[in-house]
Amino acid sequence: MRLRSMLFVPGDRPDRMEKALAAGADAVILDLEDSVVPANKPEARRAVADFLIGHQTAPLWVRINPLGGPEADKDLAAIVAGRPDGIVLPKAEGGPSVTDLAHRLTERGNVSAMILAIATETPAAIFSLGTYAGVKRLAGLSWGAEDLPAAVGAASAREDDGRYTPPYELARSLTLFGAAAAGVAPIETVFPDFRSLDGLAAYCARARRDGFTGMLAIHPSQVSVINAAFTPSEAEIEHARAIVAAFEANPGAGALSLDGRMIDRPHLLQAQRILAAQ
DSSP: OOOSEEEEEETTOHHHHHHHHTTTOSEEEEEOSTTSOGGGHHHHHHHHHHHHHHOTTSOEEEEOOOTTSSHHHHHHHHHGGGOOSEEEETTOOSHHHHHHHHHHHHHTTOOOOEEEEEOOSSHHHHTTTTOOTTOTTEEEEEOOSSHHHHHHTOSOSBOTTSOBOHHHHHHHHHHHHHHHHHTSEEEEOOOSOTTOHHHHHHHHHHHHHHTOOEEEESSGGGHHHHHHHTSOOHHHHHHHHHHHHHHHHSTTOSEEEETTEEEEHHHHHHHHHHHHTO
16 A cells, blocks of 8 residues: 555635545545534535545545544444445554554444544543554554644644744654554654645655655645655665675575675665565
């Protein structure tokens, strides 16, 4: 499952759903949570359910409401017949949250939908980021920098120049490491200034440098930038092939010289990941 770009669209805006599909995202997330006010949630469920049924071959996910509230089961009851490819779980608090959601899906006859956990939206969630290993149906972990500062009473999650403050850089880092420990995709959070494509490109480059393999998007214009950033270049692919070939030719070697530089097993692992991401 390729998840370079995952584009949110409000569940009560069916007029935007077709446009979202045309943006070229690896997944479109029909949102029933934050972008839908409480009064519109029944209407949003109907719209999302209808869209799922009418677009069975499209890469569609649904963000439901948190499991601890009264809306999540209503969301699931409405959408399971549409067979979404995946469910985005907000306010996840570790592997047990994902297991709980998987159980609820199975009870309703859905045995295939994967789960992306938004894993840093509560203080308790931060202490659960090492508990996702081995959890069934988990496709990836992402994080958020909006709910958590509100929960702890922070004035902002960002410096004046837009960088995250240290507590939220920590949340980002732990999400990355938690995903790696669980063997699932680490997905970078949204870049809110959708008009700044140059800023987005720099943000994506930092995310990919650090080890994230994809990113959430809030506007169709962001998708092509994100896809390009998380797709290996031809030069990267060629170099990765050369590293793999060098080790295949010398299977007993722990370190080799390639183009005048030393390479070892971590370089081989990275090369294999680049080739898998083509």
